Structure formats: structure tokens, C-alpha cells
Amino acid sequence: MRALSSLLLLVAIPAALAVKSHDFKTCSQAGFCRRGRALSARAAAHPQWTSPYSVDADSLSISSDQATFTAGVKSAIYPDIKFGLEVRVHDDGVVRVKMDEVGGLRKRYDEAASWALIAEPKISKDIQWTVGTKDIRAVYGDKKDVEVVVSFEPLTVTLYRNGKEQVVLNGRGLLHLEHFRKKEDAKPEEVTSEEALESEGTQQVLKTPNLHAWFEGEEEDALWEETFSSWTDTKPKGPESLSIDITFPNHGHVYGIPQHASSLDLRTTTGESPYYTDPYRLYNADTFEYLADSTMSLYGSIPVMHAHSADSTVAVFNAVGSETWIDIAHSSVSSTETHWISESGILDVFIMPGPTPKDIFAQYTRLTGTQALPADWSLGYHQCRWNYVSSEDIRAVQKKFDEEDIPVDVFWLDIEYAEEHKYFIWDKKNFPDPVDMTNDVAASSRKMVVIIDPHFKRTSSYPVYQEAVDRGLIVKQKDGQTDYEGWCWSGSSAWVDFFNPAAWDWWKTLFKTYKLGDDKFSWTESTEDVFIWNDMNEPSIFNGPEISMPRDNIHYGGWEHRDLHNINGMLFSNLTSQAITVRGEVPKRPFVLTRAFYAGSQRFGAMWTGDNLGTWEHMAVGIKMVLANSIAGFAFTDVGGFFGNPDPEMLVRWYHVGAFSPFFRAHAHIDTKRREPYLLDEPYKGMVKDILRRRYSMLPIWYTAFREASTTGLPVARPHYVAFPKDEAGFSLDDQYFIGSSGLLVKPVTEKGAKEATVYLPPNELFYDYDSYNLYRSPATGKKITVAAELDQLPLFILGGSILPTRERPRRSSSVMRHDPITLQVALDASSSARGELYLDDGVTFNHQQGQIVWREFSAEKSGKGIKISSRDLTTQHLASAVDSVALTTYDPANAFAQSISSVRVEKIAVLGLGAKPSSVKVVGGKELEWEYSSGVSASGKKEGSSSLLVIKDPAVSVASDWEIVVQA
Template identity: 40%
Template sequence: MTCHCISFYTTILGVLLLSLLYFAVAVDRTNFKTCDQSSFCRRCRKVKPNETPYEVVSSTVIQNDSTLQAELFNKDTGVSYLLQLTSLKDNIFRLHINEKSPLHKRYEVENALQDHPRQAELKIVESLSNNVTVTSGPNKAVLHFSPFRVDLYSGDQLVVSANARGLMRFEHLRTKAVKQSEDNTDNNAGNPEETAQYPGDGAEDDPGAWEENFKSHQDSKPYGPEAVAMDFSFPGAEHAYGIPQHADSLALRSTKTTDPYRLYNLDVFEYETNEKMALYGSIPVLYAHGKERTTGVFWHNAAETWVDILPSADNNMVDSIVNFMSGNVKKPQVESHFMSESGIIDVFFLLGPKPLDAFRQYTLLTGTAPLPQMFTLGYHQSRWNYNDQEDVAQIAEKFDFYDIPMDVIWLDIEWTDSKKYFIWDARKFSNPLEMVQNLTTKGRKLVVIIDPHIKRDNTYYIHNEATANNYYVKHTDGKDYEGWCWPGASSYLDFFDPKVREYFGGQYALDKFQGTTNDVYIWNDMNEPSVFNGPEITMPKDLIHYGGWEHRDVHNLNGMMYTQVTYDALYKRSGGTLRPFVLTRAHFAGSQRSATVWTGDNAAEWEHLRISYPMCLSVGIAGMSFCGADVGGFFKNPDSELLIRWNQAAAWLAFFRQHSHIDTKRREPWTFNDETTQIIRDAIRIRYSYLPYWYTLFREHEISGYPVMRPLWAHYPGETATFAIDDHLLVGDAILVRPVFEPSVTEVSVYFPGEGKDTWYDVDTMQENKTPGATRIPVTLHKIPVYQKSGTIVPRKMRIRRSTVPMKNDPYTLVVIADAEGKATGKLYIDDESSFEYRHGKYVYLRLNFDGKMLSSRYIDNQANFETASWLERVDIANPPKGVKSAKLTSQSLGTVNLEAKYNTNNNVLTLRKPGVNMGEEWFIELIN
């Protein structure tokens, strides 16, 4: 036998060294580029405003039913481009610009859009010597010829302009210029195709145009400079939001004196807060919001992208002084500048006008998240790593012992045989099927991690099959790429290849993935992809994917392609009956269709707790509502107060999971003291009581595209005080949450929106807050401020059990808070909580209405049909009508039933106990004086 001892020890040493890098106590900024170190960002940022060389050739303008088409010409380079401006349904326009005759095809993003966007009729209404105007419904677009600019109007109001500042840059494909010899002769005169084509854009002068070095890594750039960029102006807007993922405020900050925001999926361990650095995901959608409207742009490009932001306050600072002196009032305006390394210019304009309209328009393009199974909305317990199957069993038993509900236990990478995914460690997990069955008998599930790196080990069947079938990402010379990750030497499957997707998806089949059942779900981590010894801890850009595309073209898509494989595999595994659950770290536009997301490797610090809210709000308005953060922090050890506050805050994020690093102390809810256990238990139980409301919101997200968790300005778009608030959130439109993000405080500032038109009631005491706007609210260690809005009806379940499964048929409580007119509305959605039968009409969707005298439940969809055993146990009505002595319920199954009505004089709540009506039928309750 040949000895591989040297290579073995080299591998071990390499893994140890790289692990030390990964476990660094803070992010090493030198591992990641700045804009100045990125040649294309440098070039794009140097473009001088108001000197654009691009102009439309007026004689080429043509129009069909939905598209205006023209030739765009760069007068400095002589290069021609094809421009298409298309009108789409629901107040959306699309601008598409590509080279007219490129040297080779440029990459256009695939898979981000859920379908071909539906087009709308477009008409030319005015054609002048220097512009043409088209209309589509209430909207108007003006294409200016020279200088090139596109203005988009809602009615007669200008809402967004493209290239208004003239920062567009489209680096045409070219051959590399040949340097002249000292005697001024062409060293390659006999080979004319080697001379430069179309000089004049200055790219050739950049030392990183044709190859670029960063630390010890060299990017060969065989196609040379190919960046694209464009600026967008938003008249009337005050703040910009979106372009996640960044550990920064929800309202984007000015980049006037800093680096731009970066969109480039990277493994940034223990990232810092309040930073514009790239993180694990990149969703290039931006919203600009002002008192009058919300407008968005979706930059449909998967290459590395930098975005400059100039909010209105910064943008207008100098002008404001001049205008103040002259008595003029300058209209606010937000400026942005998108810069991508390759691809084309393909941008969608979302014309709103309201915030929820813009959010819906984006999800019409990229899709919504499918309704998750109910168990996914419960509490998840994770750690890197639970030691073995006995450890898993003991954890589950202790949740029962302490009467704390829990739905899922997670296993990190140590469940595998030496990091060989799909193969269990036979010593630690000798009988995984038994472990899974012990969980599922109590209504719980298991999630295991499957990462994209494949261990280069000739005893590993996946590596052998991937090598034999050419399934790996390649070097330019056609050889398999090898990098370093948790297994040591690793290669990476090319998920852009349909054959690879089919092959890898097949590994999830129950007869292939031994030791699993349909109750085992999947966590896809490290899928940026993370490569410990790669440039910026990721894959080199000049590697080759299926179709001949460079990694630079598709980098930000990689994580989404991986999760889509997993989602499809889980769907197929159950015969299309069960809704898959996949957690991802890397994400892009459209990832919401296949995965849940979390905020990555945070730390047990108050600021990381604080930043979890704007981070989840940001991805939420970018389509990914199912977001959470590692409770307690992944790195470091929280004290009991921080862990309490984190659980209280996370109970109001969509994804609720505790997770921690292998070197941290155990932090299950019972590991501190009795008081800590009790408070965390209460926080988790409150979460479970609101699951009917969460579930209804997720169904409404699938239908409408509205985020489940929303910033305050989404529902109060004209209330300027809400624009910069990101330490509060709204769950739907009814629940306002303001967690405690600082240690040892006895009060916090809560902003109650609505300017007095809406009032807010403490969900625990049902006491009304009578002071609109910012108010100091007392807090204790046991309580954070959570309020329900007047005029709403929220469904709850008050019988909390060990998991969601035994709660399925439990009765409902309706919390009704009447507004100033004595009215309230709400919705409730019910189905089997796990299958896709709801897509075949097997559900109940109810509109709940209280008019001051009568509470009713009516079908929203009369064609739907689902039998539920759940019934109505209780109705609480805050701010009720006076003098009610009894109530009368009427339904088809019960006929007419008299109910006792009882007032609570302490908080002015009227309670109707045990109406007893089945929640699957229509009914009404009349209040009687």
C-alpha cells in the first residue's frame, strides 16, 4: 500500500491553521477588498457626473405592444448597444441594455425571476427631436436621446430617473491591447485581432483591467474589463432601504465619504455591526421612500456589485443652506449608483406608490416564500454540536421536564463521518433512525447540515462519482478546482449543471440517505461558497461553470442554486406531499422560493442582538420574510440577562433558533438559574400562543408578497418619525414589538405610530397606551413592550404543549381590540399545517369582523373546503361597547347558543367564554345589552 502520511499530516495541519483563522476573535478586514482594491469599482466610481458619452440614435427608435427599442451609442468608443424599455403589469418597467455586437455572449441572470414577467400595453404619446414619451396605464416614461436618460412618472409625478447624473458605464468586450516596442513598431502587427478594439473608455489604463492581484491570489481576467454601472435618482425620497445583507441600519447610510455598500456573498466570521461590508447574501433591490411614495429598483445582476447611496439629508445639505437663505424649499431626493463587475444592465423599476405595493411588485418578479409547515414557526434548539444521539435524547427530555415547547433539534457538521455528508458517524450516531423516531413520537423534527464542499477522499462515493462524471467546478485548464474547507481538501459541485443538480438531489432520497425519514430536514451552510484558502475566503472568480461562464458572472447565485436543489429533492422525497424546509446562509434574489435565512455567525454581544432587527427587516422587504438570528450569539458566551433579552426579542422574529459555536458553554434555557429558565420559558410559550397569527401572515405573504415582519414606515408611510426606526418592528400590521437591546435598563423609548389615529394595547395587560409618538415605557427583566393595534383581531392558541403537532386541533382565542368607532377586523387561515393540499383547496380562510355589536367569521374563499377539529374557546374584546349583558352565537352546526359575557373592570375587557363553535364554519356572535 502506498503511504500518504505526508499528505495526511499536511491536510491536518492545513485544517488546523484554517480553523484558527475561522475562529478569530474579530473579522480580519485585510481578508476582504475595499472599493479601491477592486479595479472595476475604482473605474466606475471615477466616472465624472454630467459628462455621459451615451446617446440614443433617434432614427432607430421603434415600438411594439409593450417595448420601446432603440440603439444606444457611446460617442467616445464608437460602441453600439441595444436598449429595450418594457412595460410590465402592476406598475413595473424594465430597462435592458446589452452590447449590440459583443465579441462573445455576456451573462444574463437566470433563475432569479420566478417566471417571465407579464407585459403591459405601451403607447407612444409624444415623439420629439430629443425624446420620446410612452404611457402604460397611469404611468409614463420619457426616453431622452442626448444625453441619454430615462425618466419614469407616476401620473405626472417624476419618481425615478436612470442616468440622470450621467454615471452609466458599460465596458464593452475587447481584445487585449498590444504594447508597442521601443522603436514604435507593433510587436504583433501580423495578428490584427490582437490589437485593442474601441479604445476611449479608460479601462485600459487601470492596472487591474486584465489581471488583478489581491494578497497572494491572482485573478486572470481572460475577458478583460466588462463592468456595468448606472445611477438612479429618486425625487421626493428621503431614505433608501434594502440591498441586503449588511450588518447595518435599515435606513441606508451615506457612502459619500466611505466605501459603497458591497453585494458579494462572503463568509465573514464574527462580522462587525454598523458596517457596509459584504456578508453572506446579496439581494440587489433598493427602495427609496418619502412622505408621498415608495419607489424601487431591482438590479438584476449576480456579479460582485457595489452600491453608492446618497440619502436626501446628505444630498441636500449644501443646497439647503442656499435655499434657506433664498426662502426656497428644495424637494428631497435620494441618489444611488449600482456598479457590477460583469453581465449586462437589466433593471426593473417598481413604481409603488405605497411601500406594500413596491414590496409586492418585487415578489411578482422573484416570487414569494411558499407557506412553511407549522413546526418551522416553533422554537428550534441547535448547537455545534450535540455530541451523540444520547445527547439529543437528553436535550429533548429536558425540554419536557422544564415544560418548554420545542419543535426541532439541529445537528451541525459533527454528525457526519469525517465531514462526508450523507454518511453518519457510526460511533456517535449508531442508530439515527431510532433517534429520529424518538423525536417524532413527541411531535418533533430533526434538521441536519449538508454543506456544498465535497471531501477529496477516494473512500467517499460522492467524490469518486463527481470526479468520474466531471461534476466539479473547473479551473480554466479543465482540471477540477480544489480548495479548503471543513473536510480539508475539497472540491465543489457545479450546481449550474442540470446533471449535477439531478445527481446531488438524488442523494436525499430515503433509500440513499440512510438513517433519515421525511421528518429530517436540511440546513445548507457555507454555500457562498466558503473556501478557507480562497481569495476573500471564497472561490476564485476565473473558475469555470457549466456553459462556460466564469464564477465572477454567477457568484451571488451560487447559494440559491444549491438550496433550490435541496428544496426540489425534499419535495421529491415525499412524493410532493410535504412542504420542504431548508435553511440557507448564502442567498440572492429569489432565494425565498426555496429557503429560510438567518443572519449568520453573530456574537454574544448586545450590539449583535440589536442589529438582528434591521438585518431581518432588510431581507424581509427584499422578499425573504423567513428570517432569524442565532439566539444568544454564535460566538462567545452570553450572560443570563443577554440570553433572556435575546429570547424575548427573537420570539418576534419569523425564524426562532438558538445556535452556538462548538467552543461556547452550553446555553439551553435551563443552564443558568431558575429565574432565567422561567423567563425564557415564558418567551417561548408566548411565541407558541401567537402561532395562528404567524401562520396566517405567512399564507398572506405567499398570496400578496407582503413581508411578515415590517418596518413601521411600511404602514405609516407619511409619518417621518418612523423612517429611521429599526429597533421596533410590526408583525403583520397588528403587533408592535420594541425589544430591550441594552443591559440593566428599567425603561425604553417606544414609538407608537399613527399620530393618535391608531391606539395600542399592551398584549399582557390589555391596557391602552394613550400617548402617541415616542414614549418612555417601564420594563422589567420579565417583560418587553409588545402591543396590539386598535381595530384589529388577532387569533391565538392559549393551550401550549410540547410542540406544534399536539396543538394542531386545540381551540382558538380571538383577541379583539375595537378602534375609536368600536370596530375591528382580522383574518385566520387554517389547513393541515404540513402538506401541499392547501394548493388544491383544502383550507379555511376566514375574515373576522367586529362592527361594535356583532363579531362574525366569514369565508374569504367559498370554494375552499377543509375540516378542522379546532373550535372557538374564548373571545376577549378590549374597548368594548358599554352595557353588554350577554351574547348570542349563531352557526349552522350549533344553531343559536346563549353565551355569558363578563367585564374585567381593571382593563375594560369583555370576555366571552367557550362559544364552542367549530372554526371551520361561518358564524356570528351578537352582543346583547
């Protein structure tokens, strides 16, 4: 059965089709997780337990820039083992805490951060450390309200704001770096509790005769070898796991650590009444047909966690690339304890002080980068299945979309396009003319996406494989010499080691669309209208442990696969993205969809939520997963189903979900019936067509939201706690969300047979129903409203004070809409004001980085007894305040792109909530305009009901120019 992708659409799946849980480990089946949890249990059973790790104050050294200090760390249990500690404060207030074994038998893997970070962070020049007898501390921030304190004995790191604890590392004493040792060595000399009490810096009061046995366990547990199912992990380096407890003493809600099919607000996994019995697991795995409510690992891993309260938001990024388990305990309504247990690596934790969600996103993306600004066409509708069977099949599908006047931007090909699953090599029996086929698609302003998986068929007749072998680029077996062989779609397969720098330039050459020479392969049967889908890159290996690669395989630099497993898939999509960017003479924005990902993957493309089931439960949890991925930096995600044959009701509901997801793709398993939207009977076909057209009408909103994500890190799909961080009633909401800063609130319907839906509105706000224009007022406590949600309806609202730009002319694809006029929907707030943004560029190249853009702010404000609606250039405004990244020397409001769309006009303005019928509407310095007004409740009044509506007809003002329209009462 195909263990691959999914997005949109599915229905009832037989109960027998469900994840095979026995293929994947639980914590109790992973030796290092067992050991970490056992330490936690022993510590909890002895309330007076404190960590054996302490700072050697005599070794303290403060750098000349005063922002960094280093010190030695010693353990009361292993006095001969030395550790080094480094703490530094970045110029944005982020605190980085690193700890590693010093002078050990081996080196621990310390490269995870180097793959995730965009650059070495800038260190603050304003930090002054104060050294005391018990700790070292620094106070900083514009208001001097942030303090970081490193206590010596036991070692703890605490971040404070206004004297209030925000984040505590090792507060529960669970820090432990299992030091390297020799298998034949005897256990360290036993240290009794009495002796420990006499040793400097130790505060143990336990009544055990042997602290070593107490700390690491009475018996050795999978230190040197471990068996799971039929596979044995030899563990040649022995034990090397890392454990750290991170507590958020004044934050009762935590989010993040994707990817899991779970609620956005992370649930308790330990204690007296846990919701889950296993910790959340981060281990990239091909968990197809996954459970809809579970802590099981899925395809990607981002070890970042937000902690939130009405007072502040903080976050941690734990830069580790190995398998990691995270226990969560909500010890009270306002406090959360977490315990992170990793198989290998060093302690490298970034503490982000916030104090707002917006600050957290800025701090995190300064570390790992923002979402890449995608090509505009990639925000349209993508049509995919496993598999369109031939060139003529693709042509026929495109023809049917056009005949039914249904918009689509991209057609996808799964693995069957490739001869014997040798990627880059077309099956000429079914795809005899791949370039002509692609050109036929491109002639209708559309693109192709073709799958390239990371496993290569082991045969000398496959040039890609043979070149990789000749260059020595294949991942090795545990002996470090023999090329690894596994089994995947290609049969006997090999995997390129993308940690090897020698693979990088070679991989880029494969995507060139012209011949490089007789002895070099390039994809000449491709064009610049073909983009890439990277699947199976966890990596997925059918005959491997947990359907993946053996942990003792060897990568470049001698590192074991266990050390970097979660990073592996990111390098594949990273290099593919670079290859697509530079394949032509003019660099163009790539589109690469990846299934596996890590922190920083957002820089390289899109991801999706994997092989889910066609059930209502999976539809619902997909929304939660999109939100979790979004707050971890990945704005470009999707939702959907893969297995089964959807009934029309589920299909329509899932199209609504997809249309309001950042990435919108329909996909289906090879065994499913064809379900392209034009195959539906009425009224369902008409419903889906309307949904697709709405997506296309809102593309300016989506593209503007992606611009914001690409510069600030703020997510495109925005959870309630991000939009309204003070509203405690919304902290756990994950079934409704906002689209960027647009003011659009969406509540997808994910229940069978639903006729209505309940929507929560935050305090003291106005919301307008997008379709009926009904106005709702929310009191100081917020409120829930019940609205109609028939199958053809999606609860969708505009926040009062917002202005939405849309394009309302139906087209076959997004590319042909670039010069269409704009409609503005102005939703007034109680003070009769509103604002919104529109961002445009050529949508394809990188010319926007040289200032070839149009970025406008639209505003409405009270003017006398009426209102004034205006447009102004936002880039100039932001450059003046040094907010935006476009260099002032390269930006001109009359840039070439702005001139190219000077004829693009605003063709309609709809104003909601105006207080009274106007007496005139005119462009300042111009003519009186035509308009219509229908009475209803006003934004400045007190009543709810149908809003007043003013429609200004064809003001004919340019979207690239400054203008003002006065609405006179």
C-alpha cells in the same frame, strides 16, 4: 474557528474576536470599484458633464404589441463599439431596461435574471409609445398618471408619476459598460473635446485634451490582472464592469440591498460628510464575527432597493449576479442619489412604480416569487449547537425539554455528525443508529435538521464525490478542464456546479430514503422527518481569495465564477429544497435553511443572519437585518448570536428577540458552554419558558402572516414605513416593527440593564398593552411613550381595530396543537370595530393549493348600543373578487380539511375597550353565554389608562364555520 451559523443568544466576546477586515476587499482594493468611483468623482468635478451614451433614433424599432422598443446606442468616446437598448413595460406597470454590447469580442453574462425570475413577465398590451425628435415616451396606468420617458441624447430613462420624477437612470451620466477589447490593442484614437463637440449627439464641454483618458482614467487600472493578498485574478476576458447611476429625485429614504449589518434606512457613503466611507457591497462572503455597523458584504445579496416618501414608494431590482458596490448620497432631505458598480454582466434593471409599499411588494414578487408557505412546525422553536455529539446526546436533550415542560419542535446537527465531514455519511461511532434516533424524536412530534454543506471530500471512498466526478459535475479551474480543488471542513474538497442541468436530477436522488441500486448512492440512513441546513454556500473556501472561490474558475456554459458568484448559493438551496419535496411518495413542504442567497431565494426556504457576536450591538443590528431582508422578499429570517457564553440577562433578552422573529433558533459555537434553556437557574429559566410558551401561543398569528407573505409578498416582520407609509416620523424606525397585518407591535429591548423602553406610536391610533391592557391614544402628530421593560417584560402592543387568534394551552411541540381551541383577543378602535384573520391548513402537504384550507375573517362592529362579533369564510369572499390564487373549481367551504377540524372551537373571546357593561352576550340563533366584565377606559372615549375588559367564556363556536355573537349594552 467555525465560520458558520448563528441565531439566538450570546454575550461579551473579547475584542480580539472580530472580523478580520484584511481578508475582504474594500472598494479601493477592487479595481472595477476604483474605476467606477473615479468616474463619479471626475463627473462631479465637472458640473457640465453629460453621458457620452446616446440613442440612435434611426435604429428605433417598436414591437407589434407596442409595449417594447429596441434601439441602438452609441458612445461618443468609443464610436466603433455598438450597444443595444431594450425597454419594455409589463402589464403591472414595471419598466424593464436592458442594455448589452452588440457584436463584441465576447458575450457578457446575461443569465442573472433567468435565475431570479419565476417566469418571463407578461408584457402590457395597452402601451402606446410616442416618438419625438428628442425622446420616446409612454403614458399608462389606470389613471394615466405614470409616464416613462427615454431621452435620446444623452441616454436617460425617467419614470414620472403625476408629472413628478420618481426614478432616473443615468441622470448623472455615470452609465458605462466597459466594452471587451484585446490586451494587445492600442488605446482608441484620442478624441479631443473639440472633436467631440462636433460629433453628432455629444454635448461635452470639458476642457480636457483627451475624452477617452478623462472617461476611463489616464492609466489602465487592473484591467487585465489584479492581486489581492496572495491571490492573483488573471481576468482573461479583461475589463467588463458595469456602472449605472440611479436617482430618486423626490424620495429621501432608501431601504433594502441586503445583506448588511447596518440600519434599515440606508446611510450616505459619499459626499462631504458620509456616514460610511465605503460603498455598500454585495458579494456573498463568509464574514464571520462581522462588524455590527458596516457596509461590508455578508452571506447573501439581493440587489433590490426601495425609495420612499410620504407621497409614494418606488423600487428598482438590478438583475446582476456579480460583485456590486453601491454608493448612496442623500443630496437633500427629499432626494437620494445612488451609483451601482458591478464587475460584470449586462444592464438589466426593473423599475417598479409603486406607488405604495404594498404595490412594490406585489410587483417585486410577481418577478421573483413570494416566500414559500413553510411547514407549520418550522415556525416553532429550534434547538441547535455545534455540535450535539451523539445519538444519546440528542435523546438526552429531548428528555430534558420534556421533563421541564419546555416546548421545542426541532433538533439540529452540525458538521460533526458526518464521518470525516463527508455529508450524508454518519459517524457511526457517535451516531450508530441515525434512523432510530430520528424516529425517537419524531415520536414526540418533532423533527431533525441536519447540515449538508456544498464542499465534498476528494476521496474515491466517498460515493457522493465520486458520482459527481464520474458525471463531470465539478466546478473547473480557469483552464476549463481541470476539476477545482479547495480547502474546507472536509479537507481537500470539490464543489458541484449546480449551473449544470445534469446536476439537478442527480442531486435530488441523493435524498431518497430508499435504495436506488448498487451503483447509485441514496440517503437510506435518513427519514422524511429529517430536514436540511445548507451552510458555507457563498461558497466558503478556506484557502481561496476572500475565503471564497477564485473568480476565474469556470462554470457550465463557460461562464466565469465572477459572473454568477452571488447566484451560486441560491442554486444549492433551490435544488436541496426540490429534493426534500419529492423524496417521498407524497410531496411535502420542505424546510431548508440557507446561509447564501440571492433574489428569488425566498421561494426555497429560510435564511439566517450568520456568525454574529454575542454583544448587545449585534443583538440590536440583527433586528434591522431581519427587516431589511424581509422587505427584499425574504420573510423567513432570524437573528441571534453564535460566539461566547451569554450571561442570563443577555440570554433572556435574546430569547425575546428570537421569539418575535420569523425564524426562531437557538445556536451556539462548539467552544461555548451548554446553554439549553433548562440549564438556566431561576428566575431566568422561568422567564425563558414563558417566552417560549408565548411564541407557541402566537403560532396562529405567525402562520397567518406567512400565508399573507406567500400570496402577496408583504413581509412578515413589517417595518413602520410599510405599515404606516404616510407617517414621516417613522420612516427611519428599525428597532420596532409589526407582525404581518395582525396589528401586533413589538419593541425588543437590546440594552443592558434596561428597566424601561421608549415606543413610538403612529398618529391617530389606539394601542393596547398586550399584558396590562393599558390603552394609549396617539394624537395627530404621533407620540412616544415610555413603558416598563423589566427583564421578564417585552413591550408588546395591539393596534386598536385588530383581532388576534391565539392558542393558550401549553404543549410540547406545535404539531400536537393543531386541534387545540382558539382564543380571540378583540381590540376595539375608536369606532368600536375590529378585524383579524386566521389561516389554517394541514401544515405539511401541498393540499392547500387544492383548496384544503380554513381561512376566516373575524370582525367586530357597532350594533345598536353594543357590538356584533362575527366569523366568515375569506376564501369565498376573495374568490368572488378574483383576489386569491385558489381556483374556484377546487374550493369548497366544507372541504375535507375544514371537516377534519370542525370540532376546533373558539374557547374564549377577550374584548378590550368596550364602552359599557353588557346586559347580555349570546350567539345568534343560540344560547346566552357566560361572561365577565371589568370596567376601565373605553376605545370610544378620550381617556388613557387600564382598558375595560369583557371575557366571553367558551362560546363553543367552530373556527371553521360562520357565526355571530351579539354583545348587547
